[in-house]
Amino acid sequence: TIMAESAKKIEDMGIADILDINMGCPAPKIVNNGDGCALMRNEQLASEIISCVCKSIKMPVTVKFRLGWDEKSVNCFSFAKMAEECGAAAITIHARTREAFYSGKADWESIAHIKQIVSIPVIASGDIFDKSAITTVRSITGCDGVMVARGALGNPFIFSQSISEPDKNMVLDTAIRHLNYILSYKGIYIGIRESRKHMCWYIKGMHNAAHAKLLINAATTLEEMLCALNTLR
Secondary structure, eight states: OHHHHHHHHHHHTTSSOOOOEEEOOOOOOTTTTTTTGGGGGGGGHHHHHHHHHHHHOSSSSEEEEEBBBGGGBHHHEEEEEEEEHOOOSSSEEESSOOOTOOOSOOHHHHHHHHHHSSSSSSEEHHHHHHHHHHHHHHHHOOSHHHHHHHHTTTOOGGSOOOOOOOOOHHEEEEEEEEHHHHHHHHOHHHHHHHHHHHHHHHHHTTHHHHHHHOOOHHOOSSSHHHHHHHHHO
């Protein structure tokens, strides 16, 4: 009921085109509360949530989940069918179990099997770190779309249609653009501190990145952050 009421409020606000229910989050603080991937251990409750939300709003409802809780309880196939039957417009599968978190290799073959047993769109997730991975996962799974998560950290260029890799100056210019967006939204004090991890992701692998990272993590003003980034040019 709470989920359905919240979904209706979001729809009435007109701020979203779809509503995604995340039943794949592995974070302890989430699953310990019975949410996220913990819902894969209770398909009955998960089905009630999906059905209730789908009936409460007109915009499409999508559901994200994993292969299962652990290797001994892989239930993504029945879960996918259940989500479809409950009204989900599409599903996203991160091809790892909850207990695997982000270790090991994503099992894209399982996504391929799910694609064969449901008629709604299937979105693949897990180990999408570059454009070649996007091509490969689509070839293996036959998925309708790909969800990029960790692969976009410091690398928004993964979404570009261009096949060429950005040069160092383009990466730094993009990082500064991102920095300015964060500061305009969060203000200097919070923004600088929250931007540190993002700036470090952008410069990963660059020559002298270790020294620049120290400067970035010590920066408290825009000027100091810009100075740290520009040492890499």
